[in-house]
Amino acid sequence: MSGRESFLLDGTPVPFAPGETVMQAALAAGHYIPHLCYHRDFKPHGSCKVCTVRAGGQTVASCTLPAQPGLEVESATPELEDNRRTLVQMLFVEGNHFCPSCEKSGNCLLQAVAYELGVLSADLDHLFPSRPIDASHPDLLLDFNRCILCELCVRASAEVDGKGVFALSGRGIGKHLIVNAESGRLVDTAIAATDKAVDVCPVGVILRKRVGFAVPIGRRRFDVAPVSAQAKGDAPRPPREKERR
Amino acid sequence: MTQSAPGRLRVATTSLAGCFGCHMSFLDIDERLFELAQHVVLDRTPLTDIKRCGPCDVGLVEGGVCNAENVHVLREFRRNCRVLVAVGACAINGGLPAQRNHLDLGTCLQEVYLTEPGLARGCMPDDPELPLPLDKVHPLHEVVKVDYFLPGCPPPAEAIWSFLADVVAGREPRVPRELIRYD
Numbered sequence: 001m002s003g004r005e006s007f008l009l010d011g012t013p014v015p016f017a018p019g020e021t022v023m024q025a026a027l028a029a030g031h032y033i034p035h036l037c038y039h040r041d042f043k044p045h046g047s048c049k050v051c052t053v054r055a056g057g058q059t060v061a062s063c064t065l066p067a068q069p070g071l072e073v074e075s076a077t078p079e080l081e082d083n084r085r086t087l088v089q090m091l092f093v094e095g096n097h098f099c100p101s102c103e104k105s106g107n108c109l110l111q112a113v114a115y116e117l118g119v120l121s122a123d124l125d126h127l128f129p130s131r132p133i134d135a136s137h138p139d140l141l142l143d144f145n146r147c148i149l150c151e152l153c154v155r156a157s158a159e160v161d162g163k164g165v166f167a168l169s170g171r172g173i174g175k176h177l178i179v180n181a182e183s184g185r186l187v188d189t190a191i192a193a194t195d196k197a198v199d200v201c202p203v204g205v206i207l208r209k210r211v212g213f214a215v216p217i218g219r220r221r222f223d224v225a226p227v228s229a230q231a232k233g234d235a236p237r238p239p240r241e242k243e244r245r
Numbered sequence: 246m247t248q249s250a251p252g253r254l255r256v257a258t259t260s261l262a263g264c265f266g267c268h269m270s271f272l273d274i275d276e277r278l279f280e281l282a283q284h285v286v287l288d289r290t291p292l293t294d295i296k297r298c299g300p301c302d303v304g305l306v307e308g309g310v311c312n313a314e315n316v317h318v319l320r321e322f323r324r325n326c327r328v329l330v331a332v333g334a335c336a337i338n339g340g341l342p343a344q345r346n347h348l349d350l351g352t353c354l355q356e357v358y359l360t361e362p363g364l365a366r367g368c369m370p371d372d373p374e375l376p377l378p379l380d381k382v383h384p385l386h387e388v389v390k391v392d393y394f395l396p397g398c399p400p401p402a403e404a405i406w407s408f409l410a411d412v413v414a415g416r417e418p419r420v421p422r423e424l425i426r427y428d
Contacts, residue, residue, distance in 0.1 A: 102428075
């Protein structure tokens with residue numbers, strides 16, 4: 001750590017490497033900043049706004065904020081935590097998130113972040129949208145009800161899988177996930193169950209068939225430890241480790 | 246447990262559009278029920294079979310709001326309970342019954358009672374005592390002001406105990422984070 005430059009996160013010095021964002025450096029040092037659309041393997045996107053912090057007199061997404069020496073960053077303040085809770089609650093009422101019947105429960109980032117923020121209820125009127133599922137693919141199920149528009153599958157399918165299977169369409173409250181096929185159905189795309197796009201979905205939208213309960217509820221990632229205790233797992237990996245995969 | 250006793254909290258419970266799973270989880274506090282009985286008197290609840298809710302300190306409501314009777318009972322609880330608690334997934338977000346919300350109610354009823362294959366002689370239930378179903382199933386907080394939420398399907402017995410123990414001790418109830426579960 002010696003010799004490296006650092007910024008202050010809630011008063012604690014956090015060292016960073018040149019080019020790192022506040023989020024990347026914080027996670028690498030084991031400090032958790034709540035986030036949904038950030039993923040260590042992808043270029044930061046800054047769209048979910050859950051990771052918003054205050055720095056230099058501005059509120060800004062920490063996943064896209066370049067770390068600078070001496071920068072003072074506030075994250076765990078009551079006001080910012082309140083804003084994060086509201087953002088998460090809005091996601092819950094915009095879709096149909098019925099955890100007791102979701103096979104992603106316990107491995108779901110939206111649920112884990114909500115637990116972390118102490119969300120006990122959505123506290124807003126539920127929209128109960130009608131979003132039919134797509135079960136056309138023999139190995140995969142698409143349940144649009146749970147989409148949080150993080151665009152991780154869009155990015156993974158385009159940048160890693162080279163297939164461009166997913167996209168977002170529409171604006172504002174009408175924005176939704178679509179499948180890039182003339183029929184609009186997943187079976188008519190080149191997607192495979194081994195694709196990064198499948199792996200990267202943080203919620204229960206893109207699901208592999210026939211493995212849903214291989215790990216029982218109660219023994220899943222966020223059943224074992226809260227998301228805040230797993231910050232380092234979300235930190236950027238050293239380039240060598242990335243190449244090995 | 247129903248005799249009024251000074252100094253004891255009066256508690257009512259009910260299940261609206263729920264499965265009684267939350268009540269079962271409440272009973273899962275096991276032998277601590279005896280301790281609770283030292284501090285609590287039960288008012289309207291399926292455990293006493295009292296039909297009307299009187300003035301209470303705490304109302305625990307399981308299930309969402311799916312028909313006119315649910316609205317009536319929920320309002321009765323709100324009028325009478327100093328502290329109203331939404332217990333479980335259905336009370337908090339509509340839960341399983343709300344999975345019908347994207348379907349047309351008329352079509353649902355027709356399919357179940359008239360056109361479902363295997364029905365010998367289908368007919369639409371029309372007994373005047375049957376409460377009319379609502380167009381959509383609603384969480385409690387969309388109908389009345391809710392003071393506290395205990396999530397889970399059902400909430401762990403420990404969460405229910407922790408909540409009641411806080412109320413009995415006169416503390417602000419707070420669900421410990423490790424007991425927050427939605428599944």
